[in-house]
Amino acid sequence: KSGRPELVNLRDGSSVGSVDVVFPVLHGTFGEDGTVQGLLKLAGVPFVGAGVLGSAVGMDKDVMKRLLREANLPTARFRVLHRGESRHISFQELAQELDTPLFIKPANLGSSVGIHKVASASQFRAAVEDAFRYDTKIIVEEFIPGREIECSILGNEEPIASLPGEIVPHHDFYSYEAKYLDEHGAELKIPAELPEPLVARVQELAVRTFKTLCCEGMARVDLFLTEDERLFVNELNTIPGFTRISMYPKLWEVSGVAYSELIDRLVQLALERHAREQKLKTSFEL
Structure with a gap:
């Protein structure tokens, strides 16, 4: 009305x-x-x-x-990883491109959920696995x-x-x-x-x-x-x-x-x- x-x-x-x-x-x-x-x-x-x-x-x-x-x-330099292709990307390759430490982030989420700061290959793999729990693509970003x-x-x-x-x-x-x-x-x-x-x-x-x-x-x-x-x-x-x-x-x-x-x-x-x-x-x- x-x-x-x-x-x-x-x-x-x-x-x-x-x-x-x-x-x-x-x-x-x-x-x-x-x-x-x-x-x-x-x-x-x-x-x-x-x-x-x-x-x-x-x-x-x-x-x-x-x-x-x-x-x-x-903005910080970054790479995008999609689920399935991450196993072909090594920590060494990303560290050479973006330096260390690296930040791993789900592409679509807030409140710093699923975000990790990594400085080694073992930390990187664990962080990537966790970030993919929240999204189908993740950001690997240089540390500023x-x-x-x-x-x-x-x-x-x-x-x-x-x-x-x-x-x-x-x-x-x-x-x-x-x-x-x-x-x-x-x-x-x-x-x-x-x-x-x-x-x-x-x-x-x-x-x-x-x-x-x-x-x-x-x-x-x-x-x-x-x-x-x-x-x-x-x-x-x-x-x-x-x-x-x-x-x-x-x-x-x-x-x-x-x-x-x-x-x-x-x-x-x-x-x-x-x-x-x-x-x-x-x-x-x-």
Whole structure:
């Protein structure tokens, strides 16, 4: 009756209520890989964050890194291994190409699940076997020594960047254990202690990454900063942590955007995008 989409109980077909906008807070497979986003788009429901394409690209580290490389944005050197071909690739071959240590990562997963840092052939084989438990293709990536810098992005066609923050892991790297199981696993520096020219470089690279990967609404861009002040894009998260103590909203808070205002802006961006897309033609008419 209202013309707005409605949630329906699949068991009996009863209406649960109308929907103005959906704010996805689902991480990982199906939640931020474009699946839920495609369902919402098909249903005509406005939603916060990246669309189908941006979400899918943001989840797939292989595709993400190839697009970054195509756009001449700095990212770590890497190789992709598919299930079945990995037995023909040796640790020595990859170590010669990418140096050591190496990082082994499932191509489509988050929260550092299945990620290993390896420095020997035996570690490599065990890490590859574990990573293939989570995906049919994996990334073998060079190690970039340096600081872990994060930057929050907000916007659609004209995105803006927050002040950068820094993760200081107390483990060998920012692993799943450091993120979720050890309350002292890492220290967050908000904002990061960086000179203004370097802050500007981080923000520019983060915005360019956001645009290159077809993102909308929000994302957090994770970067490495080397001792000689080179920047490398590590990855982009289309649905970053959003609790009051998470890096994404905390970075906006120190940048002058309060938590409640941030949510309001994201909802407005979702509604604006939906309204714009509703005006587009999706079929040929004479």
